[in-house]
Amino acid sequence: MKRATVVGAGFTGLVTSYFLVKKGWKVEIYEKSRVGGLIGTVKTPNGPVETAANGILCSALLEEICKDIGVELQPMHAKSFKFNLLAKIRYSSRYFYFKKLRRMPLSFFGLLAFLYGFVLGKLTNSLKPNRLENLWDWSFRNFGSEFAERIISIAPNGIYASSPKMLSAHLVVGRHFSKDKALPENIKTSALRGTVSPKNGMAELIHKLESYLQKNGVRFLKKEFELRKPSDEAVIVCTNSQNAAKVVEHLDKDLSARLQKIELLPLVSVTVFFQPMPKQIVGFGTLFGPAEGFHSLGVLFNSDIFSERNAKRSETWILGGDLNREVVDLSEKSILTLVAEDRLKLCGYEQSPLAWHISKWPQAIPKYSLDLERHLPNLKSKVPRLHLNGNYLGSIGLGQIIIQSEKLVLSLTEKP
Numbered sequence: 001m002k003r004a005t006v007v008g009a010g011f012t013g014l015v016t017s018y019f020l021v022k023k024g025w026k027v028e029i030y031e032k033s034r035v036g037g038l039i040g041t042v043k044t045p046n047g048p049v050e051t052a053a054n055g056i057l058c059s060a061l062l063e064e065i066c067k068d069i070g071v072e073l074q075p076m077h078a079k080s081f082k083f084n085l086l087a088k089i090r091y092s093s094r095y096f097y098f099k100k101l102r103r104m105p106l107s108f109f110g111l112l113a114f115l116y117g118f119v120l121g122k123l124t125n126s127l128k129p130n131r132l133e134n135l136w137d138w139s140f141r142n143f144g145s146e147f148a149e150r151i152i153s154i155a156p157n158g159i160y161a162s163s164p165k166m167l168s169a170h171l172v173v174g175r176h177f178s179k180d181k182a183l184p185e186n187i188k189t190s191a192l193r194g195t196v197s198p199k200n201g202m203a204e205l206i207h208k209l210e211s212y213l214q215k216n217g218v219r220f221l222k223k224e225f226e227l228r229k230p231s232d233e234a235v236i237v238c239t240n241s242q243n244a245a246k247v248v249e250h251l252d253k254d255l256s257a258r259l260q261k262i263e264l265l266p267l268v269s270v271t272v273f274f275q276p277m278p279k280q281i282v283g284f285g286t287l288f289g290p291a292e293g294f295h296s297l298g299v300l301f302n303s304d305i306f307s308e309r310n311a312k313r314s315e316t317w318i319l320g321g322d323l324n325r326e327v328v329d330l331s332e333k334s335i336l337t338l339v340a341e342d343r344l345k346l347c348g349y350e351q352s353p354l355a356w357h358i359s360k361w362p363q364a365i366p367k368y369s370l371d372l373e374r375h376l377p378n379l380k381s382k383v384p385r386l387h388l389n390g391n392y393l394g395s396i397g398l399g400q401i402i403i404q405s406e407k408l409v410l411s412l413t414e415k416p
């Protein structure tokens with residue numbers, strides 16, 4: 001029987017272990033802190049609070065795993081308005097703040113320029129980002145200035161917490177234009193679409209994965225893993241890049257140095273509960289560009305996204321990132337003041353919160369920079385049987401982490 005040690009019981013470590021178990025491996029997981037890593041659901045009298053991811057992009061592969069481990073996925077609230085198209089659009093609306101709140105920030109001519117650029121790009125095969133091309137240049141080259149200014153200067157700031165001139169187009173949008181036929185077919189054909197979540201919040205997925213693994217003989221060791229000598233079995237390091245650098249430093253100094261160079265951006269997630277108001281903004285959430293004068297990168301309207309979370313108005317404001325790193329060192333009171341200022345600017349009225357919960361992540365997500373794109377091909381260990389897995393290798397989203405983990409396990413299993 002093949003054996004593996006998995007380092008880290010965050011989402012990446014747990015799904016990697018799941019696929020290993022499915023292929024008949026004997027697995028041990030080391031976790032130095034808490035199972036789930038960034039992901040957790042805090043139960044409060046006003047409703048659940050997610051400490052990091054609040055949902056996951058659905059795929060048939062996710063549905064398959066959830067069926068296997070006994071997790072029921074709930075679709076977005078908007079899906080429940082089957083025959084009411086207007087309500088469906090309202091509840092799934094993603095807003096961009098460009099001078100004001102907009103569902104569609106492009107003008108008629110901006111939209112035409114985008115469509116023209118898209119069709120031309122498809123025909124001439126120019127949509128694929130060039131090597132070391134930043135996201136701003138890529139969007140400007142393909143879709144013109146309005147798309148770059150009104151979409152690309154806003155959306156990546158909210159999602160990747162950095163400016164489009166600092167981000168690698170290849171890392172952020174490259175996979176949509178790749179001809180990678182190795183993707184399993186079942187990724188595309190899920191029963192549910194878009195963002196989904198377990199009924200009891202994201203922690204349910206973590207707990208059910210953990211108990212499934214335990215039932216299938218996986219041993220969890222609550223301690224920090226250190227790699228001092230080459231191992232006879234596979235060691236898969238499923239931590240963030242800085243922790244991975246520490247794990248491999250005794251055996252592979254070059255790899256450790258390259259991992260250390262990957263920048264991690266801080267994020268603060270602030271969930272605030274309010275009494276519902278008759279004229280509140282309804283939708284999935286809003287993204288803010290750095291030019292609009294908000295402290296936050298974006299806000300999610302949790303109570304509109306999932307119906308189980310809508311007894312009270314629940315919003316999650318995300319602050320920090322590349323341009324506002326110090327926010328993670330501020331007191332709770334100062335952070336709440338920033339959120340209150342942003343909310344007043346967005347909604348136009350003041351409202352006292354019923355309750356709040358703040359999660360601070362000094363090393364939240366990797367910066368998908370040109371430097372990371374440059375280092376990525378060299379992030380392989382020369383130590384036999386030592387492997388890396390994590391969001392710095394491909395994508396921040398949990399849906400992509402599942403695909404990446406399955407691919408890694410398939411490649412290890414196929415090796416003699």
Ligand SMILES: Cc1cc2nc3c(=O)[nH]c(=O)nc-3n(C[C@H](O)[C@H](O)[C@H](O)COP(=O)(O)OP(=O)(O)OC[C@H]3O[C@@H](n4cnc5c(N)ncnc54)[C@H](O)[C@@H]3O)c2cc1C
Nearest residue numbers: 008010011012032037038052053054224225239243397398
């Ligand atoms: C605020 C926020 C919101 C997000 N929202 C979304 C979203 O809505 N949808 C989405 O898809 N994604 C979202 N993400 C991204 C997603 O949550 C992360 O990409 C994912 O959770 C990372 O999981 P991981 O297991 O790779 O890392 P981690 O969660 O960091 O887990 C790594 C684990 O390794 C352990 N570890 C480290 N070193 C060692 C060692 N030497 N020995 C033993 N254990 C060790 C750590 O203690 C930790 O538990 C969000 C992230 C943040 C911060």
